Amino acid sequence: MYCPKCRTQFIETVKECSDCKVPLVNELPEEKPIEKVKWVALPPVKGDIYADMVEEVLQNKNIPHFTKSDWFTTAYSLSGANYLGARSVIFVPEENHDEAAQLIKELLGK
Structure with missing residues (x-):
């Protein structure tokens, strides 16, 4: 289980991120590449x-x-x-x- 906001991993029994207060998801979406910034x-x-x-x-x-x-x-x-x-x-x-x-x-x- 992962927090979709802070990306912290939790054990399976936890259902909500204690820091962000959002429901956890089974998988995180793939990270987008960082764009070049000047x-x-x-x-x-x-x-x-x-x-x-x-x-x-x-x-x-x-x-x-x-x-x-x-x-x-x-x-x-x-x-x-x-x-x-x-x-x-x-x-x-x-x-x-x-x-x-x-x-x-x-x-x-x-």
């Missing part, structure tokens, strides 16, 4: 705090994204926006770039 960078933001804010807006608008933080943030697990050189770059699919850039401008005034 990722483009949005203007950098000052550190992971601002990146988190932007990510939340993008997520609410269902815009796929990922964030790449600077070396200090990732190497030393630093958090914030005030240390010198703090920056994060958010990437979105090319077809969502203009909409995402406008959302950042509205949110951060950039």
Whole structure:
């Protein structure tokens, strides 16, 4: 038995996914191949705090994204926006770039 939403496998006696609260199915549908996406960078933001804010807006608008933080943030697990050189770059699919850039401008005034 499998959850059609999160794809978790369960024993035969379980009838509903405990996380997703959906009925289980006997077999999962075949996975579709992932399409190639051209990722483009949005203007950098000052550190992971601002990146988190932007990510939340993008997520609410269902815009796929990922964030790449600077070396200090990732190497030393630093958090914030005030240390010198703090920056994060958010990437979105090319077809969502203009909409995402406008959302950042509205949110951060950039």
